[in-house]
């Protein structure tokens with residue numbers, strides 16, 4: 001038969017291009033589908049069509065293997081010419097390509113058919129062309145067989161393409177029908193107002209609606225999906241929650257790329273934009289890495305040349321000094337005592353920069369989060385999140401200094417072994433590389449689950465330990481030491497078992513990969529021995545390959561390890577990321593100005609607030625504290641008194657109305673300037689475990705020791721402190737546990753006095769102080785609050801009878817207001833509170849009697865009688 005010109009050449013090219021085009025399309029389409037979160041439809045899980053596709057694909061692979069066997073027969077036959085290289089390559093590549101597609105079909109119960117149909121269509125086009133060109137050269141039985149095999153493949157690929165196309169059409173029809181049948185039911189439960197906005201705040205988990213419950217398939221392999229929450233029933237609650245948040249974030253992002261973009265919050269922490277020294281170190285590391293790529297090839301190549309020279313001059317007495325010297329020098333440069341020492345030294349400042357930067361940024365972020373977040377937080381979890389997030393310190397280094405050079409090394413290796421031997425050596429390398437990465441990816445997905453359990457077990461262990469140590473007193477009160485030890489031992493057992501499972505998964509995966517690597521090394525060396533023995537390569541090439549193989553295995557091992565490392569880093573840093581993405585609900589408004597306090601008038605204007613929208617906490621609260629006035633908040637417990645102070649501090653924002661200081665809405669001033677103007681004595685003051693002096697100075701960092709002592713005198717604690725063995729240098733224990741409740745409160749009062757604030761807030765400031773000391777402190781308070789607007793929350797009513805304005809708060813509303821006398825005259829809730837307290841609080845009876853004597857009788861209060869004396873008179 002007459003062949004058109006160039007038919008042979010076209011066939012040769014097709015033998016390379018056709019299978020490569022199929023695998024390229026398959027890889028790109030699968031990656032894109034994963035990145036764009038394309039999900040297989042429910043119908044695509046139909047086992048029937050998948051089974052058809054698997055069977056046909058098996059037949060297709062059988063034809064490729066058969067073709068390979070024919071070539072081997074041809075190669076060993078003395079009667080026919082051996083097959084050309086492109087044909088052998090074609091048989092190998094086609095087997096490998098369709099083998100990969102088969103693996104994809106076997107692994108995924110639900111298929112993204114378009115990925116496969118596209119691949120089969122490209123394969124079909126290539127096969128049709130090959131069949132046509134092959135048909136032109138039917139001369140021998142062998143070539144007839146080849147043509148028949150090509151034609152069979154065309155038929156099989158046509159069947160596959162049609163099966164896939166039918167599946168796609170069926171899916172389309174089903175989804176159109178579904179859209180007609182169902183009205184989407186969007187659920188958007190956005191609870192909470194004025195609360196820290198976590199990235200998962202609006203998560204709608206557990207919804208049964210198709211719109212909201214659709215699982216995100218990261219790959220079309222649902223069974224192994226890392227985010228498939230339900231499949232992992234043993235998983236601890238925190239990790240499930242974390243995964244839910246991850247999944248929600250992924251759904252919201254729309255694709256993997258956007259999801260990963262969230263990690264950009266870490267870039268400023270990792271990139272030393274302003275540190276010239278660290279930048280210089282980075283430059284040195286990059287230089288060393290570039291030099292390293294060259295040296296990886298130059299060292300084995302120099303050894304090969306040395307071997308060749310030796311082989312030539314062996315026994316002659318001539319020593320190849322030059323080659324020996326070059327090899328020695330290059331070997332030294334390429335060692336840990338050479339350029340890699342410089343790299344290690346230059347890397348240290350880069351790592352330290354990232355460590356410091358992540359730690360301080362995360363810490364600042366946590367400290368800046370609003371009260372609702374801190375009320376909910378678990379300190380142990382938070383510290384662990386920052387600790388594990390520190391793994392990110394290696395991320396910049398890892399991506400730039402490991403992943404980049406690793407891929408470069410692989411490309412160099414493919415080219416270099418090809419130039420040393422031939423394409424078969426490159427194919428061996430490719431086969432080991434892909435098998436190694438495939439096994440690595442499979443074992444990673446298993447071991448990552450074990451790793452998560454291991455992390456959770458580690459967190460649980462330290463959480464239980466922390467809780468017990470922090471609550472030592474409670475444990476002792478209830479004599480629960482044995483119970484706590486048992487609880488801790490259980491967590492240790494869980495930790496051990498999680499660790500065991502994790503390491504088993506890890507070691508099994510590693511040894512499977514090592515085995516693949518060993519097989520690859522032996523195959524490559526066997527081929528090298530064969531080529532040298534055939535005289536198709538000099539002896540030096542064998543030695544070069546042996547020396548170079550280390551540089552080949554390194555990056556191959558790293559590809560898989562990198563997948564593990566990156567996924568590990570992402571898992572470990574997810575917690576920190578969630579934290580960093582949590583926004584404080586209370587932040588400075590864009591045009592916030594500094595608060596300027598002139599008179600110190602504070603007004604609440606129709607304030608509405610609730611912690612939870614289902615239960616209002618404050619309702620239409622309005623009052624004005626005039627400049628320098630003392631406003632007391634009294635009323636039943638849980639009425640909302642402390643909440644009023646919290647709103648003034650802007651721990652939360654009001655839901656309605658406004659709070660103004662000297663006419664400035666507190667939402668429009670900077671948080672720093674607002675909080676700087678307050679001096680607060682909280683209900684339960686807590687101290688740092690440092691000296692008393694330092695604790696009190698915390699209120700005003702530049703205060704002198706004498707000022708501190710003066711404040712303590714005013715708070716009636718100075719004499720007491722002087723009796724302590726170490727006086728002001730005494731340490732107070734964690735949160736101030738070494739002080740009595742009354743001492744603690746007086747230290748807190750001393751702090752407030754030292755601060756000399758413009759507005760004073762006292763929240764049950766004297767609840768734990770005896771009557772005698774209280775009298776002293778009241779004097780101090782009067783001094784502190786003179787000319788300062790002061791808010792006092794008090795249960796002990798005797799402490800606030802001097803107030804200029806008393807607000808009785810009940811069930812979130814101000815039910816009465818006025819001075820002590822005015823309220824007594826009203827004879828309402830305030831009087832009821834007094835009566836209740838007098839019957840309970842013996843200490844106040846004397847005072848009550850005094851009041852009663854002055855007013856003739858307390859029991860028979862004449863609400864119209866204005867005779868109650870003003871305390872200041």
Ligand SMILES: Nc1ncnc2c1ncn2[C@@H]1O[C@H](COP(=O)(O)OP(=O)(O)OP(=O)(O)O)[C@@H](O)[C@H]1O
Pocket residue numbers: 375611612617636637638639640641642643644
């Ligand atoms: N962080 C919070 N989250 C949800 N509800 C809260 C929170 N803090 C307080 N509450 C609720 O708000 C209501 C008012 O609490 P608040 O502490 O203001 O009362 P109070 O009058 O100061 O009480 P007490 O006199 O006992 O200190 C209570 O029902 C309380 O349970």
